[in-house]
Amino acid sequence: MTFASVAFLIVGFFVTLVLFAAGVVFIIRGRRSRGTRGSSEGPRKTERASWIAGIVSMVASLASLLFTLNPSLVPNAQGDEDRAGDVAPGPSEDVSSSPSEEGDAQQGGSQQTDAPEVISGPWETNSICGREWTGPEEAVWRVCAGVDDESVFFGLLITNHGSDPVTVATNLEYARSGDFSPCPGRVGEQEETIPAGEQIVVGGAQCTVQREDEQPRTYQGQGWVAGVQDASVTDRRSPTAHVYPGQDAEDVEWVPKLRES
Known part of the structure; x- marks a missing residue:
């Protein structure tokens, strides 16, 4: 909750308290007028006016309280709840691909293969x-x-299906709730050689971060593999992990999910 929200609530409660106190004072004044009035019209008018003022103040204090407690009127209350990065997206939201991946697959560079998607x-x-x-x-x-x-x-995860070793340029980073950062133990472009017919994993221990369990978070890897002399590269992304506080690792959901065979 922002400073503006807190100030709004404090002022609202103060106005409510003042109006309620005024209503009590007017009602007490009216009761006293009833006990001391004579046959003249003046005390009767005073009593009537005090009761009316007291009732109006009470109603106004109730309206002020309802107005203050209305969450849609509190400044930035809704915005604070909906800020990206504080709450993990729902399981149905697919954020596993960079915005331009579909277009990139048609325009050159790395192409998507016919292998299983996840x-x-x-x-x-x-x-x-x-x-x-x-x-x-x-x-x-x-x-x-x-x-x-x-x-x-x-x-x-890099696989060399050829009969000769291949040397590639690689880059790897990660995102926590949409904020991208370099890997703690692996910064910038690096070269890797994959032996013929073998598979290697780049990163892992070099790109590990502690879970933040104070609030829901999303995590996602991003990187590229290209020829050492390639002039342009395209970032690709991993599926997104939706991690909730205190959640066991095996219960963490991914988007998109792994299809069961």
């Missing part, structure tokens, strides 16, 4: 890899992410 990750704990993309020569690759009870980790 596969289990290379780590023993709850992990998953996103779409498979073509790389230099006979290499293909995916961006992966995994989670255990204390941390979240990210990596690039």
